[in-house]
Every structure is written in structure tokens, then in C-alpha cells.
Amino acid sequence: MRQTDGSLIDGLLSLGMSGRANLKARSAMFASWAASLLVAIAAGWMAYAVVPTNVDVAWLMVAGDRLLDGARLHVDVVEINPPFSVWLYMPFVLAERATGLPAEFWLSVGLPTMALLSVSICMRMLARCEPANRDSAWMAPAVLAALLCIFIADFGQREQFATVALMPWLALLAARDGSENFEAGTRFERVVAGLGAALFVIVKPPLSLPALALPALALCVRRRSLHPVFTSETMLGAATTLAYLIWLATFHKSFFVDLVPLLSDLYLPARKPVLDMLLSLPVIIFAMLAAATLLVSRPEGLGRFPGVILLAAVGYVPAFVLMGKGWTYQALPFLLLGMVAFLLQLGQRKTATTPLALGGLVTGTAIIALLVWTNEPSAQAVRRTELENVAARVIRVVEHPTVATIATRLQAAHPLTRMVNGDYRSRYPGLWMVENAAKLISARGADVQQAARLRILQADFISRAVEDIERARPDIIFDAGTKDWPGQAVVRSYPAIQGLLGEYRTLYRGSEVTVLVRSDLMSGLTQVGSP
Incomplete structure (x- = not known):
């Protein structure tokens, strides 16, 4: 009888401890997402009420407005990029016409909402496959701040949208790698990941492809399988991108007839030398962020998600170099992903800090602090x-x-x-x-x-x-x-x-x-x- 009573008491004590642990975990998760919501609201407020609308974003809104009034793209409105650049901002222009509130307001709501959903989906997928990812969910507010707040002068740029959209595809790739049979994600998550990957590629075709190819091929080599390349979400993204290219070739021939020669004559030749681009400040900053991430991972090793993100960031650097302009907004994909990789790796640390890891922590933190200081909105x-x-x-x-x-x-x-x-x-x-x-x-x-x-x-x-x-x-x-x-x-x-x-x-x-x-x-x- 005493054994039974003791077992019952032990069970009740265990249940109580488990309940307190679950309550603590739920409280921490609630605090994390409440802070994330505040970050998203703060980013939207700064973008709408503090800083002026980015010049490129404002132009694409102007172009969208003219198209809604009947102008023809690449004829009456000559945008040097393919039509998706204008289409991306069309929902905000349409919302302006429907509500009377400025398109800039809807942009300041739409992009933070998209980022909040993207990070939520990523954390949810990864939390199911690996305990380390569950424990790093508290980094969600910092990840959102990196994606939305630091480069506030470039808020709403196509590259920022593209980076936010790509995150679920990268997270799903990491989650699949944590599974023995390479299966992960719900049907909804796979669709979101596939469409997000398509958006990323369509923003800068074909220069953005290496950002997807590098992490996928790295997993192919490690797993000795082509499965990482032929996932359902990748096939959906490829099909969506192909459909867009067919539409472009069929209904926007003026882009190829009038714009491509113009770009060949006057845009592409006006590029900086490759060496100058490789030694440019954005590339140097990213290289230091990547090194800091690798150092912080010692001695445990690089986490799956930070590793996939870092490979994607490295894959986008050639696009920045080949464009040859050196503008900060064109470097956003690898700068944003570089910061996210560092923050997530920092959130997964469990062991005592080694000298190398401490050096990485100081370096990465100093770089992010420098970016915050140089981009502060005053x-x-x-x-x-x-x-x-x-x-x-x-x-x-x-x-x-x-x-x-x-x-x-x-x-x-x-x-x-x-x-x-x-x-x-x-x-x-x-x-x-x-x-x-x-x-x-x-x-x-x-x-x-x-x-x-x-x-x-x-x-x-x-x-x-x-x-x-x-x-x-x-x-x-x-x-x-x-x-x-x-x-x-x-x-x-x-x-x-x-x-x-x-x-x-x-x-x-x-x-x-x-x-x-x-x-x-x-x-x-x-x-x-x-x-």
C-alpha cells in the first residue's frame, strides 16, 4: 500500500513539476510573440510616420497607379525591371483606392504582417523537428527586428520582401534535413514555402537562383541524394517561376524588344569592377557576420537552420557582385540572412562559452550594433x-x-x-x-x-x-x-x-x-x- 501511495505521490509531484514547466514554456512563448508583435508594429510605425518612403518603392507605386489608370507597362510607363516589380506593390495601391488610406500605410502594415507570419511559420516547423529550435524561439523578436528595422531607409524594397518570403523555404529545408526520411512540414507550409521561393527568384531572375541552389546542393552532397532538389515546395516554386516567365515572354514582348537593348547599352556596362564589389562594405560586413556565426557555433557545431540560412546568404553574394552597383538595398538578402543566421545560432548555444565563441559573440554583436547606429532613423x-x-x-x-x-x-x-x-x-x-x-x-x-x-x-x-x-x-x-x-x-x-x-x-x-x-x-x- 505504501508503494502504491508513494507511486501516486511521485506521479502527482511529477505531474505538478511538468505542469509548471509547461506553464513556464507557454509563458515564455507568449512573451516572445508579444515582443515580436511589438517589433512589427514599431517597424510599421517608423516606416509610415518617421522616415520618408524609399525612392524606388515610391516610383513603383506611381507606376502601379498609372497602370490602373490605363497606361501600358514598358510603353507608357517604362520600368527597367520585368512587370513583377510593379505587381508587387499593386495590392497596396488597390487598397489605397478602396479605402482612401495611402498605399504607404498599407505597405507599413503589409510587410511587417508578412514578416511576422513568415517567422512564425519558420519557428513552428523547426520546433517540431529539433529541441534546439524550440529553445531558440525566444529569438523571434530579434530576428524580426533584423528583418524589418535595421535598414529602415530601405523599408519595402523588393529585396526585403524577397528575403522575408524565402525564410519558410529555408526553414522547411532545414526541417527536412532533421528527418531521416526527409519528410517535414504540413501541406500549407509546403505551399507557402514554394510560393515564397518563387517570389524570391522572380524578384531577381536568374541571379537569385544560387541562393536556393547552394543549400539544396550542399544537402544533396551530404545525404548522397537528389531529394533535397526535388521537394514538392521546390517543384511548386519552379512551376510558378516558369509560368511567370512564359507570361512575360507572351504578353510583355516590349520588355525584350525595347528594354533589353537599353539595359545592354546603358545599364549593364555601367558596373563597378568585380574586385571593387568584392571589397565593398556590404560584402565585408557579411563576411564578418558569417565568421562570427561560425565562431559562435563552436564547439557544438553549426545548427541546421543557421547553416542553411548562411549558405543561402553566401549564394546571393555573386548576384550583388555581378549587378555591380554597390547599392545597399541590393545587398539586403545576404545582409539580412547573415544577421538572422548569427542570431539563431546564438539562440541555440547550450554549452559554456569558449574563447572562440566569445570572440564570435563580440564580433557579431558589434557589427549589428554598428548597423543599428549607422542606420538609425533620425x-x-x-x-x-x-x-x-x-x-x-x-x-x-x-x-x-x-x-x-x-x-x-x-x-x-x-x-x-x-x-x-x-x-x-x-x-x-x-x-x-x-x-x-x-x-x-x-x-x-x-x-x-x-x-x-x-x-x-x-x-x-x-x-x-x-x-x-x-x-x-x-x-x-x-x-x-x-x-x-x-x-x-x-x-x-x-x-x-x-x-x-x-x-x-x-x-x-x-x-x-x-x-x-x-x-x-x-x-x-x-x-x-x-x-
């Missing part, structure tokens, strides 16, 4: 205030103005177009082709024949800008600011441009943008300088 907040002041002045002169541009850089033209609720009438987002031609002429120097051809191209595109302005007679023309760009001098020296600008007066001139208003709208107003 400077962007000042810039937003300046743009709001400029927009207010434009609205005092004319409400809902028609807009065109002769600037050779995007600069602030498109955020301002959105802020004044403008009707953009130029075919091009800016005369970047004139700028690139000027750089190529300067770089090639003695190549007289090529320089002459480039000058003909410059004149052709300036003539197209003149046609747009003559046809629309816009209320507002955006010109470059006080910064000197080689191509801008070419544009301003063009006789037809000089003739057109005689009908306009300067409302504002700043470092980023000059706002010219049609003279008949400026009666009684004087020229205005910086706010």
Missing part, C-alpha cells in the same frame, strides 16, 4: 520633414498637380509625387540613361566612336522627355538639386529643355531636388529656397 526623419515642407508649398500653389521630371537621378521626385497626390506624366522614372551615358563617355575617354553613339542615345532620351512635357504641359517639373551630376548638365544644355524651362519658375531648390512650377500658377509667389 537623419531620415529630418529628410522627411524637409519633404513634407516642400510638399506643403507645392499644394499651396496647386492641388493634385500633373508632374514630369528632367532629373537624371530618382532622388525625391517620386516620394514628393506621392505626397502631393500628383499625376505623373513622364514615361521614365528619371533620365538615368543620360547619366549612365555621361559616365561611360567619361570612363572610355578615347573611344570616339562609342562616345558619339552614347551622345546620340542621350539626345534621343532627352527628346523623349521633351515630348512628354510638351504633350502634358505639367504643373510641376522635378529637376536635380544642388548636387552636381554629369548627366544633369547635359540635360540642361539641351536647347529644347532650355526653351521649356522658360515657362517655369523655381519654387524650391535643395540638395536632392529642384521643384519648378509653371509660371501661370506662380502669380504672386516668390522663389523659395531651402525650408
